[in-house]
Amino acid sequence: MTALLERPAAVAPRLRRDRRRWAWGLAALAAVGWSVAGALDGVNPAGAAQVGAFAAAALSPAVDGAFLGVLATAALVTVAYAVLGTALAVLLGALGAGAAARTTWGRRRLGRLGRLATRGVLAVPRGLHEAVWGLLLVTVLGLDPWVGVLAIGLPYGAVTATVFGALLDEVPRGPYEALRAAGAGRVAAALYGLLPRAAGGLLSYACYRLECAVRSAVVLGLVGAGGLGYQLSLSFSSLRWPQVWSAVYALALLCLAADVAGRAVRRRLAAPRRRAGVLSRDRVLTAAVLGTLAAGAWSWWFLALSPASLVSARAREQVGVVLRAAWPPSADADLLRSVASAAVGTVQTSVLAIALASVGAVVVMGVAARPAGRCPPGRRLAGVLVRLALLLLRAVPAPVWALVLLFVLLPGVLPGAVALGVYTLGVLGRLAGEAVEEADAGPRAALGAxxxxxxxxxxxxxxxxxxxxxxxxxxxxxxxxxxxxxLVGLLGAGGLGALLASELATFDWPAVATVLAATVVLTLAVDLVGDRARRALR
Amino acid sequence: MTVRLGTATVLDGVDLTVGAGERVALAGASGAGKSTLLGVVNGTVPPSAGSVRVLGADPAALRGAALRRLRARVGTVHQHLELAGALRVVHEVNAGRLGSWPALRAAWSLVRPQGVADVVAALAQVGLADRVFDRTDALSGGQRQRVAVARVLVQQPDLVLADEPASALDPVLTERVLGLLAGPAGRGGALLAALHDPALALRHCDRVVGLAAGRVVLDAPAAALTVADLAGLYGTPA
Structure with missing residues (x-):
């Protein structure tokens, strides 16, 4: 009876490492080492005094009425950009989703081609940062409020289209097919068979985009589009530290408010409260939707947007001039060399930043997670403090951290890496902490036992x-x-962003076109590598 | 060896002593408090009143390394196994030795597995030797249950607690696993096992303790009981 059990294994088992994972792990280590080597350039000791003055002002922000009034108006501008930008993004996203979704194209060969083409078209606006869009649009439209709205709406629209399309594709297709079989047209069948199931996810994502848009609107200000970010950069370049801190606190508060409100609404969407048998609406959700619509109308009035300026003769002429000047992109050998070295710098910065953030997140995640059972009050307090610190780190956009660091660090890989690392730690620390909370407590308790x-x-x-x-x-x-x-590069930290900024400043359009193309290619390549690595992890 | 319990919410004034060398089966319907009782003994469930003595010591009076040394002598096959899953089988089994390993050795073993020969020997006893380097979450439910048993085998505890340790195994493996878990009892330790199958309880244990709604309602030598006596615990007509 036990003969079967005791028969030795035919081949003695050997520990076989998963080669693919090892390859990815070693590659990641090599990339970090290479990036560290690239970051070993200078510290600027002369800037230390300014940093001291800057840090000292943290506790004494400017609170005079006039400046606070200016800040309040600026905050309204930022919010207006965010709201209208998101509205445009959702509109474009809804249209684009139709073009990107499998449902629209069906499974035929032509359909697959169409879908691929759509995705390719969407990749271009997505590959350019909002701030880059802002800079490009300023040259076409001048200082028009449309710049802020379009700079958020266009790239966000492309991302939203991709996500909306994926959400629609994930909905079970049974009801849709049934309606089609009963003779309904595609649109009607999608409205009754697909949309109701996907509505929660779509709304939730739109809400998440609004949160991101607030941050983006702040950042757009930093490159000159007005609003809080603009006030910040004005105060910054005139070295008025108390004012800088007021602006930093204001934008941290704004981002925080967006973060908290957005999460509340999204949590409500995930678990809506309904009374059985009554056609009732969730008050919080209704208020959020109506409030956003009202905010959209107000934003339109507040920014004094006029559709006429979009299609004015001057704008059309500018577009023509820029496009003609930018084609063909420059293939100058010197430029290509500096593009390559800037691309290397960009990759090094990002690798170093994510390495810093990941190490930090691993260190804090155990404390950042809310403990499941009973625990000493000291542990609870430590958790609250760590979560608060992470909240502050991600409330201040990365470019603001970079501007500060540029006092003590020479432009290059290091300031960007540290700034982005600190900001990303705020995001990643929270995500890792939540992963720990979600992990089953049983195995650990069993080992304790x-x-x-x-x-x-x-x-x-x-x-x-x-x-x-x-x-x-x-x-x-x-x-x-x-x-x-x-983006951090645009503000002077080095890499492709810095190169783009200098080419834009000299109106060298063919060179700008080359740098932009390099940017898009780099982002796509990084997405591809990230996707592959994630698949190896599964 | 004494195990004395006070009142937990699901256990009401349980007073139970398991002697050295004894193999005790816990019987009772779902929710009767069997798992909670085992949890109180291994320290995962704190009793709200009363006291527990395990292997002659009071766990509540111990801290740090002394508590760990005591706990290393108590091995548990949990009802839900409580394996991390995302580890290779060799690490899950080696986790049985964490009570005697310092943290550094535990960490190093994740890089270079320690004591692989012992792990393979333990796995061979449950018929899994060829899966030693597989990922645990790639195994079937019954195979995972045997990994949890192998963990207790490498731990070499004095007291074995087992919560339905054979619920996912075929009859041949069930006999074998229960025999293995009773090993320490034969060497002067003890076995306390929650078992749903009355026949199994009578065959592998010296004594049966019946629980109902958190109270001890039956405590008798297995030799004096029949399958029908135990069936009454589950509310089925005898």
Whole structure:
């Protein structure tokens, strides 16, 4: 009876490492080492005094009425940009989703081609950062409020279209097919069979975009589009530190408010409260939707948008001039060399930033997670403090961190990497903490019961479970960080962004076209690598 | 060896002593408090009143390394197994030795597995030797249950607690696993196992303790009981 059990294995099992994962892991280590080597350029000791003055002003922000009034108006401008930009993005996204979704194209060969073509077209606006759009649009439209709205709406619209399309494709297709079989047209069948199931996800994503748009609107201000970011950069360049801090606090508050409100609405969407048998609407959700619509109308009035300026003769003429000047893109050898070296700098910055953020996130995630059961008050307090610190880190946009760091660090890889690393730590730390909260507490408790050291219990009971999700988050944030590196570069931290800024400043349009193309290619390549690496992790 | 319990919410004034060398089966319907009782003994469930003595010591009076040393002598096959899943089988089994390993050795073992020969020997006893380097979450439910048993085997505890340790196994493996878990009892330790199958309880244990709604309603030598006596615990007509 036991003969079967005791028969030795035909081949003695050997520990076989997963080669693909090892390859990815070693490649990641090599990339970090290479980036560190690239970051070993200068510190600027002369700037230390300014940093001291800057830090000292943190506790004494400017609070005079006149300046606060200016800030309040600026904050309204930022909000208006965010709201209208999101509205445009959702509109474009809804249209684009129709073009990107499998449902529209069906499964035929032509359909696959059409879908690929749409995705390719969408990749271009997505590959350029909002701030880059802002700079380009300023040259065409001048200082028109449309610049802020379009700079958010166009790239966001492309992302929204992709996500909306994916959401629609994920909905079970049974009801849709049934309606089609009953003779309904495609649009009607999608309205009754697909949309109701997808509505929650779509609304939730739109809400998330609004949160992001607030941050983007602040950043657009930094490159000159007006609003809070603009006030910040004005105060910054005139070295008025108390005013800078007031602006930083104001925009941190604004981002925080967007973060908290957005999460509340999205949580409500995930678990709506309904009374059985009554056609009632969730008050919070209704208020949020109506409020956003009202805010859109108000924003339109407040920014004094006029459709006429979009299609004015001057704008059309400018577009023509720029496009004619930019084609063909420059293939000058010197330029290509500097594009390549700037691209290397950009990648190094992003790799270093994500490495810093990941190490930081791994260190804090255990404390950042809310403990499940009973725990000493000291542990609870530490958790609250860490979560608060992470909140502050991500409330201040990365470019603001970069501007500060540029006092003590010479432009190059390091200031951008540290600035983005600090900001990304705020995001990644929260995500990793939530992954720990979601992990099953059972295995760790079981190891405690057999006498394992707490560290060993963590290593064998928690770490294996959260490693996968945390690495996937880190890879995703790396893709985001590469985009943000361009932005930080625009403000002088080096890389492709800095190159773009200098070519724009000299109106060298063929060179601008080359740099933009390089940017898009780089973002696409990074997305591809990230996607591959995530698949190897699964 | 004494195990004395006070009142937990699901256990009401349970007073139970398991002696050295004894193999005790816990019987009772779902929700009767069997798992909670085992949890109180291994320390995962704190009793709200009363006291517990495990292997002659009071866990509540111990801290740090002393508590860990005591806990290393109590091995548990949990009802839900409580394996991390995302680890190779060798690490899940080696986790049984974490009570005697310092943290550094535990960490190093994740890079270079320690004591692989012992792990393979333990796995061979449950018929899984060829899966030693596979990922645990790639195994079937029954195979995972055997990994949890192998973990207790490498731990070499004095007291074995088992919560339905054979619920996902075929009859041949069930006999074998229960025999393995009773090993320490034969060497002067003890086995306390929650078992749903009355026949199994009578065959593998010296004594049966019946629980109903958190109270001990039956405590008798297995030799004096029949399958029908135990069936009454589950509310089925005898």
């Amino acid at each position: 057999l006498g394992a050291h707490p560290v060993a219990g963590w290593l064998y009971g928690v770490a294996p479970v959260v490693a996968g999700p945390v690495l996937a988050y880190a890879l995703h944030r790396w893709e985001v960080t590469v985009r943000d590196t361009l």
